[in-house]
Amino acid sequence: MLDPQSLRVYLVTDEPSLKGRPITEVVLQAVQGGVGCVQLREKSMDTRDFCARATALLEVLAPFKVPLVINDRIDVALACGAQGVHLGQSDMQPEVARRLLPADMFIGWSVETMEQVMQSASLPVDYLGVSPVFETPTKTDTQTPWGLHGLGRIRAITRLPLVAIGGIHTGNAAEVLAAGADGLAVVSCICSAPDPRQAAMHLKANFDAC
Secondary structure, X not given: OOOHHHHOXXXXXXXXXXXXXXXXXHHHHHHHOOOOEEEEOXXXXXXXXXXXXXXXXXXXXXXXXXXXXXXXXXXXXXXXOOOEEEEOOOOOOHHHHHHHOOOOOEEEEEEOOHHHHHHHOOOOOOEEEEOOOOOOOOOOOOOOOOHHXXXXXXXXXXXXXXXXXXXXXXXXXXXHHHOOOOEEEEOHHXXXXXXXXXXXXXXXXXXXXX
């Protein structure tokens, strides 16, 4: 089951952002620094390699009790025993995924319009990915950024945990939380950091100060 506090510092992996470093090494450092949830996103990797990478990350995360979320691929999530899946607007419908997944595997869902936010009230999803909050070079297939005002509007109409993603870094993390986010999802902020552990610690400090 989902512990909402695990969503506070949420790492989304991105192969190019790793700058040639092993993903297991970067993820380990990030978790040591305070990352509470890791999403494995591999849009072009074949199924066998995707499963192998997911299994390797599960071994890294298990001692820390940090959940692994698989982006999009329900089959990979089931095969490797991940704790969650994250679905976008072009992925499998959440209600279909819920029928296929074990009851204890949680579902995240990206929302890009207010209509989708309203729709989430009737869907079996455990948190919303507010995407994107700001413009970001790591994800270009999304609609107009929500901005802080849009994030606040979402917060006013849903009780689901909100994980903000898109252009988030240590410089704007505090205002994103103030606008209503429960979690900060980052890609390059940690994946490309010279010291992923320290980068995660800086993000987590925003919650420790609350």
